[in-house]
Structures are given as C-alpha cells and as structure tokens.
Amino acid sequence: MFKSFARACAVGLIALASLAAQAGELPQVVIVATGGTIAGAGASAVNSASYQAAKVPVDKLLASVPELNTVARVRGEQAFQIASESFTNEHLLTLGRKVAELVAKPDVDGVVVTHGTDTLEETAFFLNLTIHTDKPIVVVGSMRPGTALSADGALNLYDAVAVAGEPTARAKGVLVVMDDCIWSGRDVAKTINIRTDAFQSPWGPLGMIVEGKSYWFRAPVKRHTSNSEFDIANLTTLPRVDVGYGSGNANGDAFKAFAAAGAKAVINAGTGNGSVSKEVVPTLQELTARGVTVVRSSRVTGGGFVIRNAEQPDDKYGWVAAHDLNPQKARILTMLGLTVTNDPAQLQRMFWEY
Known part of the structure; x- marks a missing residue:
C-alpha cells in the first residue's frame, strides 16, 4: 500500500x-x-x-x-x-x-x-x-x-x-x-x-x-x-583534416595518402609530447612545403600536453603544437582555423586561446 x-x-x-x-x-x-x-x-x-x-x-x-x-x-x-x-x-x-x-x-x-x-x-x-x-x-x-x-x-x-x-x-x-x-x-x-x-x-x-x-x-x-571568432552562420563547408596515429615502426605513408586525397591539414597523433618518428619527419616537412598544415598532438590518454619546440623544432618547420587538445579535438579546431587562415602563427594563437 x-x-x-x-x-x-x-x-x-x-x-x-x-x-x-x-x-x-x-x-x-x-x-x-x-x-x-x-x-x-x-x-x-x-x-x-x-x-x-x-x-x-x-x-x-x-x-x-x-x-x-x-x-x-x-x-x-x-x-x-x-x-x-x-x-x-x-x-x-x-x-x-x-x-x-x-x-x-x-x-x-x-x-x-x-x-x-x-x-x-x-x-x-x-x-x-x-x-x-x-x-x-x-x-x-x-x-x-x-x-x-x-x-x-x-x-x-x-x-x-x-x-x-x-x-x-x-x-x-x-x-x-x-x-x-x-x-x-x-x-x-x-x-x-x-x-x-x-x-x-x-x-x-x-x-x-x-x-x-x-x-x-x-x-x-x-x-x-x-x-569565439568562428560563427556557424558563416560556415558552408569544412576543409578536410585527417589524423595519423603515431606508434613504433611508424612511417609517412598514411600522411602522404591523406594529402593525395585532398587533406588541407594533418594531425600527428604522436607519442608522448606529440613526438614524431624520425621516419615521419621528412614526410611532414615535404607536406608543409606543399602547403599542408601540420599539427602535433598527443595520443596520451587522459592528458597529452604538447609543448611547442620540444621534441621537434616547430618554429623551424612551421608546425603547430596542439597544446592540451587531443587529436580528435585538434582536428575540429584546425578545420575551423583553416576557414579563417592558413598562417601557422595564427593557427598556433588559436590553439593557445581556445
């Protein structure tokens, strides 16, 4: 009852x-x-x-x-x-x-x-x-x-x-x-x-x-x-951005394929501090020279934190450090950033601010 x-x-x-x-x-x-x-x-x-x-x-x-x-x-x-x-x-x-x-x-x-x-x-x-x-x-x-x-x-x-x-x-x-x-x-x-x-x-x-x-x-x-400087009202399409996963025995084949398929940027889901294998570095340098944006993120679960110019000379290569954003979120911000600019310095500012 x-x-x-x-x-x-x-x-x-x-x-x-x-x-x-x-x-x-x-x-x-x-x-x-x-x-x-x-x-x-x-x-x-x-x-x-x-x-x-x-x-x-x-x-x-x-x-x-x-x-x-x-x-x-x-x-x-x-x-x-x-x-x-x-x-x-x-x-x-x-x-x-x-x-x-x-x-x-x-x-x-x-x-x-x-x-x-x-x-x-x-x-x-x-x-x-x-x-x-x-x-x-x-x-x-x-x-x-x-x-x-x-x-x-x-x-x-x-x-x-x-x-x-x-x-x-x-x-x-x-x-x-x-x-x-x-x-x-x-x-x-x-x-x-x-x-x-x-x-x-x-x-x-x-x-x-x-x-x-x-x-x-x-x-x-x-x-x-x-x-935010991004506004859904101004967006009709989003550029292609792909994620390549870092691991032991990594090579640049995936990044080359992404660029060949039309990627405007690639995210390196690197080990540790967004590290890039020595076998991958030349490929990413080549893509940068061809106008493809390179962003270093970290595959670390629960808090990868990428420090600019650590592990890799980002200033020298024109690469972007993803700060604390994981690879999938770095992809989102990079897509939106590229609707405004492809200047690595401005893209880096966005990663610090957002």
Missing part, C-alpha cells in the same frame, strides 16, 4: 509540474536528438555493451522520462537518428545551424543535444567554438541502452535538462553532462567504453549535479561561444 501511495504522489507531483510548465513557471528546454546509445536498445536487459544504437525516436525518449516535466518545459526535435561514429562534417554543420536557430529564439532558455558517445566530445567542442550565445547548450549521451539493467540514459537526460534550464549554467560554454558530472565541452573526452564514468577531463569537472541541482566549482577560461 505504501509503495502505491508513494507512486501516486510521484505521479501527482509530475502532473503539478506539468501544469506549472504550462503556466510558464519553468524554463523552456528543447531537446535535439541525434541518435546514439541513449536512443539504443539491446536484445535483453543484460545486454549493456552489445546493442543497436539509434533505435528510439525523440518522442518516445522523452516519454520514458516523465520527470523531465518537473524541471523544464520540454519539447523534442529529431535532427538525425545515427550512431555517432558516422557523424560527418556535414552533420556537424547541420546540427550547428539547428542549435543556433533554437538559441536565437527568445522563448528558448536552453538546448540539450542527445548524442552517441563515440564522437560526443568532438561535437561538443565544435558547438563550443561556433554557436554565439550565452544560453546553456548541453550535450548528453549514455553508456548503456535504456533496455539494460542499471541504464544510465534516463538520469543523464534528466540532469542535462536540469542544467540546460539553470541560469547559473549561462556563459560557461557548451557543457557535457554525464554520470552526475558537468564537464566543459572543450576538454572532456571519452576514456573507456564499458563504464558509466567513461567521460573525464585532465582538468576535472566544472561541477556536479545532484537531484536536479547544479553545484559549480570552476569555470572555463578559454574562449568559447559568444567570444
């Missing part, structure tokens, strides 16, 4: 929240769905690592978490229904335009983007660099499909909506909310693929969210959103 009474009370509270939302007392948050695990389904409740992503449409996703109505007036829009490993530059541009259109509306207080976790960090960084707004934009995913035991998607989505409607989340850039943590979209990265605490940043979270309430501990200092 007690459980039935408690459930009835919960349903009543959700109904009251819905009435309050209709009266305009709650923030309005739009959820833009793109697919991913958070919209996935497995064959059984024990399938938490093997499942099909991007199966559940946004309306059913929202209906599965009625508690959203206690923290915001929510509505959903289906941008894509794909697994995020298939996210292309065209998807980034389309999504960016949609988010920019939404945050420009006076009756929208925040936007949540549901996304597959494989490339979630790249999309978050792209939006962080291209959307001119102080309104909260939150990217969220899940590590387990909604059909799994201990699925994390429902709570992650609830937390993301709560943060997106929170005035204290304004002007902090694009955020990623996962596993009770609020991360900067700039520096968070997926570090493991089978645990719910998969997303981490070498500099720690910006804050935590507990039972729908945000607690903040630091703020981003790098340029973002309304303070």
Whole structure:
C-alpha cells in the first residue's frame, strides 16, 4: 500500500509540474536528438555493451522520462537518428545551424543535444567554438541502452535538462553532462567504453549535479561561444583534416595518402609530447612545403600536453603544437582555423586561446 501511495504522489507531483510548465513557471528546454546509445536498445536487459544504437525516436525518449516535466518545459526535435561514429562534417554543420536557430529564439532558455558517445566530445567542442550565445547548450549521451539493467540514459537526460534550464549554467560554454558530472565541452573526452564514468577531463569537472541541482566549482577560461571568432552562420563547408596515429615502426605513408586525397591539414597523433618518428619527419616537412598544415598532438590518454619546440623544432618547420587538445579535438579546431587562415602563427594563437 505504501509503495502505491508513494507512486501516486510521484505521479501527482509530475502532473503539478506539468501544469506549472504550462503556466510558464519553468524554463523552456528543447531537446535535439541525434541518435546514439541513449536512443539504443539491446536484445535483453543484460545486454549493456552489445546493442543497436539509434533505435528510439525523440518522442518516445522523452516519454520514458516523465520527470523531465518537473524541471523544464520540454519539447523534442529529431535532427538525425545515427550512431555517432558516422557523424560527418556535414552533420556537424547541420546540427550547428539547428542549435543556433533554437538559441536565437527568445522563448528558448536552453538546448540539450542527445548524442552517441563515440564522437560526443568532438561535437561538443565544435558547438563550443561556433554557436554565439550565452544560453546553456548541453550535450548528453549514455553508456548503456535504456533496455539494460542499471541504464544510465534516463538520469543523464534528466540532469542535462536540469542544467540546460539553470541560469547559473549561462556563459560557461557548451557543457557535457554525464554520470552526475558537468564537464566543459572543450576538454572532456571519452576514456573507456564499458563504464558509466567513461567521460573525464585532465582538468576535472566544472561541477556536479545532484537531484536536479547544479553545484559549480570552476569555470572555463578559454574562449568559447559568444567570444569565439568562428560563427556557424558563416560556415558552408569544412576543409578536410585527417589524423595519423603515431606508434613504433611508424612511417609517412598514411600522411602522404591523406594529402593525395585532398587533406588541407594533418594531425600527428604522436607519442608522448606529440613526438614524431624520425621516419615521419621528412614526410611532414615535404607536406608543409606543399602547403599542408601540420599539427602535433598527443595520443596520451587522459592528458597529452604538447609543448611547442620540444621534441621537434616547430618554429623551424612551421608546425603547430596542439597544446592540451587531443587529436580528435585538434582536428575540429584546425578545420575551423583553416576557414579563417592558413598562417601557422595564427593557427598556433588559436590553439593557445581556445
């Protein structure tokens, strides 16, 4: 009897929240769905690592978490229904335009983007660099499909909506909310693929969210959103930028192939401090002479930090050091940078500032 009474009370509270939302007392948050695990389904409740992503449409996703109505007036829009490993530059541009259109509306207080976790960090960084707004934009995913035991998607989505409607989340850039943590979209990265605490940043979270309430501990200092020199409104295409992975016995073949296929820049995902194998250096020098931008990043998990003119004479070669951005995020910034300039000095400035 007690459980039935408690459930009835919960349903009543959700109904009251819905009435309050209709009266305009709650923030309005739009959820833009793109697919991913958070919209996935497995064959059984024990399938938490093997499942099909991007199966559940946004309306059913929202209906599965009625508690959203206690923290915001929510509505959903289906941008894509794909697994995020298939996210292309065209998807980034389309999504960016949609988010920019939404945050420009006076009756929208925040936007949540549901996304597959494989490339979630790249999309978050792209939006962080291209959307001119102080309104909260939150990217969220899940590590387990909604059909799994201990699925994390429902709570992650609830937390993301709560943060997106929170005035204290304004002007902090694009955020990623996962596993009770609020991360900067700039520096968070997926570090493991089978645990719910998969997303981490070498500099720690910006804050935590507990039972729908945000607690903040630091703020981003790098340029973002309304303070960015990049604007989605000015972007029609993005130049090709490819990533070559450093390892023992590395050679320059991949970089040559990238350039032959039309790459305007290559990212060296180097060992350690963005190191470049002696077998690869001549190839990258040759590509630089042909006008291909070379960026040294690090493949180190959880905090590769590339120091300019260490390991390689960047000034002499005209190369760019990726600072603390991992290879996939270095690719995003390099693409955007090349829409403005191909001057290595200016590109290096961007890596220091963003």
